[in-house]
Amino acid sequence: MPPQHFVILGGGISGLTAAWYLALNAPLTTKITLLEASNRFGGWIQSTRVGDDRILFEQGPRTLRPVGLGGLVVLDMINRLKISEFVHALPKDAPAAQNRYIFYPNKLVKLPGSNLISGIRQTLSTKFLLKxxxxxxxxxxxxxxxxxxxESVHSFFTRRFNEQLADILISALAHGIYAGDVKKLSMRSTFTNIYNMEKSYGSVIRGAFSRNPSPPSDEDMTLVETINRDNEDLMKIINKSSLYSFKDGIGQLTNALVKDLRGKPNVELKVDSRVRELKFEDGNEIEIITNNGKFKGDHIISTIPAYELVKLLPMLPHLEYNPFVTVGVVNVAYEQPNLLPIKGFGVLFPQATPDNRHHVLGIVFDSDTMPLQDHPKDNYTKVTVMLGGHYYETFKEEELPDEEELLHQALQTLETTLGIYATPAEYVAKLQRKCIPQYYVNHHSRLGGLHNAIKENFKNRLSVCGSSYLGVSINDCVFNSAKLALNLLNDSKKDVVVTGLERVDVKIE
Ligand SMILES: Cc1cc2nc3c(=O)[nH]c(=O)nc-3n(C[C@H](O)[C@H](O)[C@H](O)COP(=O)(O)OP(=O)(O)OC[C@H]3O[C@@H](n4cnc5c(N)ncnc54)[C@H](O)[C@@H]3O)c2cc1C
Known part of the structure; x- marks a missing residue:
């Protein structure tokens, strides 16, 4: 029998999605309680307005990609939440969609885009690309x-291509997504599609040119079949776009989820409720102890970071293996328009870039990427500088830059890389502590061990999802939470144990 009272730990996008899918598909007699430790929902999704609300700053994620099954599920969610009218999409032919740069060794280098002729010209005129x-x-x-x-991402690309490509291009990409070190990140768990190309086609290039993408698995089909196909208008816009967000930033998605969930009679959402202890009692009941009380439920869905879950359930293996990196995020807006010397999505800094003394990971050109999020009468130049990530791993607490120092480092970077010397009209500098999990080599097999341990110790009373396990992007988080919710409702009727980690079940490999 499916559980009667689900208790979800964590109110980021993963927890909210799990609650929403349960509420959409479970009978009204099923209770759903979501507990969030902080005083707000959204987790790392932190869209804020500054300067009398005229300017939008994203201190966490800023764009979504309309690709893959996860992308489809998010779009379906947007459609059902009736927030399609707020979608701001970046057309595929816009300069911000076409132009991407890296900073190497001491200058901006444009990467080849989808235009073949300029791509060839670019490759021929850039030494490391030519090599x-x-x-x-x-x-x-x-x-x-x-x-x-x-193996590590670095080892994979060195083996299949060459070391220079791994050091320069691929390390820049790893900075952009994971703020991570290519020599430590797992190829299988971070660049999974490319890893699978070697597995299926014997080659990345052959895989990339194959027109035969692998079909969704039967397990994924359960979720795909729930997708409502009546969102034609949205799909038309999205099909022509490479990225999108919302008028008020990514936070508009989590705010819409919270609003919708608050209208459901069987759902309770609580902030300021840190879970301190879980007591799995004999029978089906679990006692949940928070900082402000205790109550009982019969299934826990944990979406909190693995390093928090291990405090509650120390008997579970591997939860502390992967570190979570800290990233300095500095949002800057200038009153003057067009201060950027180039148009594009932004600049990534490879690990091989010498003299990167502020440990810069990249700069996003927000005013090129999402130009309509600020007050329509203004025309700001807006950028976000990201620093630190894996570089901070060896830093002692007192060595980490404070907010003033972060701002100073970001402004200096903007001067030296983009020639921007103007005084910012608005800025916010924040050290986002332990914000992105680093899937180190063999993450997949460790998840297999975790899956088995949950199955053995907790039967159908505990499952996990969230960025600690099967993907850090919002698309991944939504997809995995939605799939878990549906599996919990469908499979537990058949007495199948659901942990959220079925994809890594070693037996089905
Ligand atoms: C700077 C940055 C930029 C990013 N950019 C992008 C991007 O552009 N596009 C993209 O797709 N992704 C991006 N990501 C990744 C993505 O934003 C995150 O992986 C995703 O938001 C994680 O969501 P989550 O719900 O799994 O976890 P979280 O957001 O971490 O939510 C977990 C929640 O659990 C709560 N919690 C912790 N312990 C307890 C407890 N004991 N009891 C109760 N609650 C608890 C926390 O307070 C938190 O709210 C970015 C991430 C960062 C940090």
Missing amino acids: SLSAVVREPFVRPVLPNLD
């Missing part, structure tokens, strides 16, 4: 390694 050309031509003939073997 990688022969590696690209050779790659289809490089023998694949044994299936299911994991």
Whole structure:
């Protein structure tokens, strides 16, 4: 029998999605309680307005990609929440969608985009890209390694292409997504699609040119089948877009989820409720002890970071293995328009860039990417500088920059890389502590161990989702939470134990 009272730990996008999918699909007699430790919902989604509400700053995620099954599920959610009219999409042919830069070794380098002619010209005029050309031509003939073997992202790209590509281009991408170190991140768990290309086609290049993407698994189909197909208008816009957000930023999605959930009679959402202890009693009941009381439920969905869950359930293995990196996020807005010398999405800094003394990961050109989020009468130049990530891992607490120092470092970076010397009209500098999990090599097999331990110790009383496990993007978080909610309602009727980590079940490999 499916659980009668779900208790969800954590009110970020993962927890809110799990609650919403349960509420959408469970009978009204099923109780759903969501507990959030802080005084607000959204977790790392932190959209704020400054300067008399004229300027939008994102201190966490800023854009969504309309790709893959996760992308489809998020769009369906937007449609059902009736917030399609607030979607701001970046057309595929806009400069911010076409132009991406890296800073290497001491200058801006434009990366080849979708335009073939300018892509070739760019490649031929850039030394490290030119050197990688022969590696690209050779790659289809490089023998694949044994299936299911994991290795670092750096080792994979060095093996299949060359070390320079791994050091420069791929490390820049890893900075952009994970703020992480390519020599430590797991290829299998972070660049999964590319990892699978070698597995399925024997080569990344052959995989990329194959027109035969793998179909959704039967397990994923349960979720895909729930997608409402009546969102034609939204799909028309999205099909022509490479990225999107909302008028008031990504927070508009979590605010809409909270508003919708508050209208459901069987759902209770609580802020300022840190879960301190979980007591799994004999029978089905679980006692949940928070900082302001205790109550009982019969299934826990944990979406809190793994390093928080281990405090509640120390017997579970591997939860502390992966570190979470700290990122300095500095939002800056200038009153003057068009201060940027180039148009594009932004600049990423590779690990190989010398003299990166402020540990810059990248700069996002917010006013090029999402130009309509600020007051329509203004025309700000707006950027976000991100610093630290894996570079801060060896820092002692007192060595981490405070907010003033972060701002100073960001402004200096804007001067030296983009020639911007103007005084900002508004800024916010924040050290986002332990915000992105680092899936280190063999993450997949550790998740297999965790899956088995949850199954054995908790039967159908505990499941997990959230950015600690199967993907950090919002698309991944939504997809995994939605799938978990549906599996819990469907499979537990058949007495199948659901942990949220079925995808890594070692037996089905
Ligand atoms: C700077 C930055 C930029 C990013 N950019 C992008 C982007 O552009 N696009 C994209 O797709 N993704 C991006 N991401 C990734 C994405 O935002 C996150 O992975 C995602 O928001 C994580 O959501 P979550 O719900 O799994 O976890 P969280 O947001 O961490 O939510 C977990 C919640 O649990 C609560 N909690 C913790 N302990 C307890 C407890 N004991 N009891 C109760 N509650 C507890 C926390 O307060 C928190 O609210 C970015 C992330 C960061 C940090």
